Structure formats: C-alpha cells, structure tokens
Amino acid sequence: MSLTPAQRRAKQTIRNLVLSLIVTMGLVAAIYLGVPRDDSNRIAAVDYQTISIDASESLGQQALSPEVPSDWWANAARLETTLGVVSWYVGFVTEDNQYIGLSQAFDTNPSWESSLLSSNFQDGQIELSGLTWEIWPTINPSSPPGTTEYALLHRLENSVVVIYGTAVTADFEKLAKAISSDIN
Incomplete structure (x- = not known):
C-alpha cells in the first residue's frame, strides 16, 4: 500500500521535527562543553x-x-x-x-x-x-x-x-x- 502525498508530508513533518530537535540538542551540548568556565574565587586577597x-x-x-x-x-x-x-x-x-x-x-x-x-x-x-x-x-x-x-x-x-x-x-x-x- 502506497502512501498518499498528504500522509507522506505528515510523516516528514514529524521526522523533520525529531531531526531538528537532535541537531539543536547537539549544538547546545557542543556550546556548553566548548565554552570555558572559570570556577575560581573572584574575590582577591588584600594586604x-x-x-x-x-x-x-x-x-x-x-x-x-x-x-x-x-x-x-x-x-x-x-x-x-x-x-x-x-x-x-x-x-x-x-x-x-x-x-x-x-x-x-x-x-x-x-x-x-x-x-x-x-x-x-x-x-x-x-x-x-x-x-x-x-x-x-x-x-x-x-x-x-x-x-x-x-x-x-x-x-x-x-x-x-x-x-x-x-x-x-x-x-x-x-x-x-x-x-x-x-x-x-
């Protein structure tokens, strides 16, 4: 049984949504892991x-x-x-x-x-x-x-x-x- 053009478009929308979500999560993870963070104390000792x-x-x-x-x-x-x-x-x-x-x-x-x-x-x-x-x-x-x-x-x-x-x-x-x- 072949899919009608409307059914094919409906499946592509869901597939594209899942792929978009995966790509977005990958980018967020890459940015989070790639940005350096300094967890040191920012308050300096004074003499x-x-x-x-x-x-x-x-x-x-x-x-x-x-x-x-x-x-x-x-x-x-x-x-x-x-x-x-x-x-x-x-x-x-x-x-x-x-x-x-x-x-x-x-x-x-x-x-x-x-x-x-x-x-x-x-x-x-x-x-x-x-x-x-x-x-x-x-x-x-x-x-x-x-x-x-x-x-x-x-x-x-x-x-x-x-x-x-x-x-x-x-x-x-x-x-x-x-x-x-x-x-x-």
Missing part, C-alpha cells in the same frame, strides 16, 4: 597590614592589623565613615570559609555601636589575653547566618573594637587574642 599603615598615617592613630592564622585571608580593608564616625574595617575569611569582620571606630558614639550591633544584645563578658570583651550574640539567628550572628566588643582609650561575623567562637577568640598582641 590589610600594608593598607593599615596608610590608614594609620591618614588617621593619626593606630589602625589595628593583627597577625591572623596563615590559613585565613583578608578580602577587604578600608576606612569607612558611618554616622559621622571614622572606622577602620578589615574583612577576614577563616579556614572553613566563614566571615569575621573587624571594625575599629575612632572617637565613636553610642549611635555607631547600636547601628553596627542593632540585631544583637549584650550577654556578659570574656577576658582574652588581658583584654575584656563584651559578648554580643544575635537576637534572631538566621539561616543562612547574617554578618553579625556573633560579636565581641572591646573599648580602648580612643577607640572601640568590634569583631563580628559567622565564624565559630574559637575563631573569634583567636582574633581577639591577636588583637591583644597588636595592642600590646
């Missing part, structure tokens, strides 16, 4: 200790640059002005890829502190390497953790130092001890 020297000269006061563990790195270091208060900021990434920020505010006021720690509450003190730190955990833990899930605050004569972030408490203690060494 916060060198930047702190320039910041100290600019401020006329010592900007902290604590020695951190070798498997930590800094991803940002800069002077900031918030609510009229100049502060020195360094952002650290710990060995387990967690964040700890260090902010040292000069000639601070209560508004600056409450702005930085607005979602935290004071919950006692801890002494680390001769310095007394106030403990400031978050009021409402979040998932994923926010940048001020946990914080430690220390008051110096002319500045306030706050370390905050998502890292484990032991990492905060390491940084607090390094800050003590840097101060002394």
